[in-house]
Amino acid sequence: MSTDGKFGDYGGQYVPEALMPAIGELDDAYQRYVLNNEDGFMDEFRERLADFGGRPTPLQRADRLSERYDLDVYLKREDLLHGGAHKLNNALGQVLLAKYMGKERIIAETGAGQHGTATAMAAAHLDMPCTIYMGERDINRQRPNVFRMKLNGSDVKPVTAGRGTLKEAISETMRDWAATVESTHYVIGSVVGPHPFPAMVRDFQAVISEEARRQAQEKIGGLPDSVIACAGGGSNTMGTFANFVDDDGAERSSADDPSGDEPRGRVDLYAVEAGGSSLAVDEEAGVAPNSASLSTGEEGVLHGARTKLLQDSFGQIMESHSISSGLDYAGVGPELAHLVDTDRVTPVAVDDDVALEGFHRLSQTEGIIPALETAHAFGYLEEHHAELSGSVIVNVSGRGDKDLQSAIEETDARDVPNAPDMSMFAEGI
Amino acid sequence: MAENEAIAAAFADGPAFIPYLAVGDPDYEASKAYVEALARGGADIIELGLPFSEPIAEGSTIQNAIVRALEGGMTPSRFFEFVTELDVDVPLVCMTYYNLIYQYGRSRGGAPGPDAFVERAAEVGISGLVVPDLPAEEADPLREACDDHGLDLVFIVAPTTEGERLERMMERVSGYVYVQARLGTTGAKTDVSDQTTRSLQRLSEWDVPKAVGFGISSGDQAARIVANGADGIIVGSALVDIVAEGASSERPVEETAAELEAKARELAEGTREGAARRSPDVDAI
Numbered sequence A: 001m002s003t004d005g006k007f008g009d010y011g012g013q014y015v016p017e018a019l020m021p022a023i024g025e026l027d028d029a030y031q032r033y034v035l036n037n038e039d040g041f042m043d044e045f046r047e048r049l050a051d052f053g054g055r056p057t058p059l060q061r062a063d064r065l066s067e068r069y070d071l072d073v074y075l076k077r078e079d080l081l082h083g084g085a086h087k088l089n090n091a092l093g094q095v096l097l098a099k100y101m102g103k104e105r106i107i108a109e110t111g112a113g114q115h116g117t118a119t120a121m122a123a124a125h126l127d128m129p130c131t132i133y134m135g136e137r138d139i140n141r142q143r144p145n146v147f148r149m150k151l152n153g154s155d156v157k158p159v160t161a162g163r164g165t166l167k168e169a170i171s172e173t174m175r176d177w178a179a180t181v182e183s184t185h186y187v188i189g190s191v192v193g194p195h196p197f198p199a200m201v202r203d204f205q206a207v208i209s210e211e212a213r214r215q216a217q218e219k220i221g222g223l224p225d226s227v228i229a230c231a232g233g234g235s236n237t238m239g240t241f242a243n244f245v246d247d248d249g250a251e252r253s254s255a256d257d258p259s260g261d262e263p264r265g266r267v268d269l270y271a272v273e274a275g276g277s278s279l280a281v282d283e284e285a286g287v288a289p290n291s292a293s294l295s296t297g298e299e300g301v302l303h304g305a306r307t308k309l310l311q312d313s314f315g316q317i318m319e320s321h322s323i324s325s326g327l328d329y330a331g332v333g334p335e336l337a338h339l340v341d342t343d344r345v346t347p348v349a350v351d352d353d354v355a356l357e358g359f360h361r362l363s364q365t366e367g368i369i370p371a372l373e374t375a376h377a378f379g380y381l382e383e384h385h386a387e388l389s390g391s392v393i394v395n396v397s398g399r400g401d402k403d404l405q406s407a408i409e410e411t412d413a414r415d416v417p418n419a420p421d422m423s424m425f426a427e428g429i
Numbered sequence B: 001m002a003e004n005e006a007i008a009a010a011f012a013d014g015p016a017f018i019p020y021l022a023v024g025d026p027d028y029e030a031s032k033a034y035v036e037a038l039a040r041g042g043a044d045i046i047e048l049g050l051p052f053s054e055p056i057a058e059g060s061t062i063q064n065a066i067v068r069a070l071e072g073g074m075t076p077s078r079f080f081e082f083v084t085e086l087d088v089d090v091p092l093v094c095m096t097y098y099n100l101i102y103q104y105g106r107s108r109g110g111a112p113g114p115d116a117f118v119e120r121a122a123e124v125g126i127s128g129l130v131v132p133d134l135p136a137e138e139a140d141p142l143r144e145a146c147d148d149h150g151l152d153l154v155f156i157v158a159p160t161t162e163g164e165r166l167e168r169m170m171e172r173v174s175g176y177v178y179v180q181a182r183l184g185t186t187g188a189k190t191d192v193s194d195q196t197t198r199s200l201q202r203l204s205e206w207d208v209p210k211a212v213g214f215g216i217s218s219g220d221q222a223a224r225i226v227a228n229g230a231d232g233i234i235v236g237s238a239l240v241d242i243v244a245e246g247a248s249s250e251r252p253v254e255e256t257a258a259e260l261e262a263k264a265r266e267l268a269e270g271t272r273e274g275a276a277r278r279s280p281d282v283d284a285i
Ligand SMILES: Cc1ncc(COP(=O)(O)O)c(C=O)c1O
Pocket: A085, A086, A111, A112, A113, A114, A115, A189, A190, A191, A230, A231, A232, A233, A234, A235, A236, A237, A325, A326, A327, A371, A373, A374, A397, A398, A399
């Protein structure tokens, strides 16, 4: 894995000049505290993840899904992390890092509100003032999370530009940062943005696969055959993949791999994107009715990094769409884009309908209501289980409490084969 | 590094007044009238914004201008057509974001990369580029294309730019440097920040024209900044405000153009007045 900020041709630091010194300072702090554990930073991070966050999260065998699909399905339960999603791993790491760096204020963007919520919790826990930017449309889709942020003492600022979703919220947070960079740390919510964010967020999230790899030894007796995670920006994805990326089945000489000269096992990695209502794009309207930048995007530069993007032929960024606001983004992490180009990660997409089917499937068969983002991974499993074999780990990136209103409305508006009749609730709960 | 002659000439006899407008705001024809009004008002160089959908360095005034221009159908192809049709005889600098430069070749059926854009810009008579999301560290491919086609590549010096980073940038800059008057995004303000004075002092040993922008809105401010040692004044939001008002009140294009011309004249005069006021020891830095 790279430390120079480039993943193949992807990554880099495409930001306004005013931000460059802050990014340099952050890179320095990343090297010292995160990579070299200076002043025991990583020890404190791990301790807080355990005591405040509730780590480790379980790796649970999903008995009924396993039977249904004739596979060994295991769930990595990030929905049980404090806050209800994997987002706290990153938010706690970055807010703590900001403290070590002597910063006085936290800003963050949020789409689904899960990252905003996690950042607001971490900021309250570590006593840092915090402002969260959130698209107006997302504020309406995710009200419970807005309340949670406010209850934790954060200031929530609505963003009205564009369609009022994650892309606009990121742009607006970067503008705040450009004015306040000397005192403020920007806690970016996924493995996106300029270096060192993609590498640093991956490292904070990598605790997911560090645990999962160890837990797989105990429960499966070895490596899983496949690992599946949904991908918006790709932070739960990279966190779930990070410690399996080297399990690529390739022969290694002992010089390459000091840990031993045995061939590594092979773990297939699937990143499930939001196919929205269609994988086609409407160039004229500048709209892609999906968020499948790994599957359909072209290389370009957005929000500080070169990566795969949904854009028109001139390079204007498209408005993306997904039933889940956490996946509704026109870009994706540069490292994931590179892993896709090098055939290490397989990008797949499931549409809104199939995601809803996944949502109801997990709720009914395992008693776990997933976030709509996470539901995409289960939609993939429902549709494509026949192509998989052996043992599969699916990352349950978050729980679905925040999505109940949307899930009920969307279910009522469509023909979802496995859904209970929700029409009596569709008018509001 | 190639130096564009038209830009060098614009700084040759005294400080330059450099207005900015987003091209296509609020529509193609009106925008042409507005840019030509700036030239009549005394612009020495004009910065033409090519609208990008994610303008992260822009405050709300210019963001809204960009939205109006995009809604009016502005694209990179139309932008180049616009420049060809413009009737002005001052050097033109294109201000845009890197993705539009990078993708232009692909939109013409070729490979992505900056060369096709720069080649086309040179062809229509553009003299330089400013790219707010492209720091010196990532600029080498564009620097090369600009050298090949005789364009200047203007870098932005922020209040936070110093030391080694400043040196690296100064090795790559051509034409002029854009001295960002304050931290933050573009937008009209009324005070002259002492960050500006400090930036001008840090830059004094570099032999390149220093144009100050971000927040300048009056002839009086322009005069004070030039008196403090600036070689140029860049004004965007204060002019875009006039275009915005014209667009929302639906008054005739000529009226808005006349108002822009008057504002440009005030700023151009302020710029020249500042040079006259400059004390000998300021001249020395
Ligand atoms: C539960 C959940 N899963 C996944 C995501 C997508 O983000 P990422 O792709 O960075 O993991 C989000 C984003 O808000 C989320 O809330």
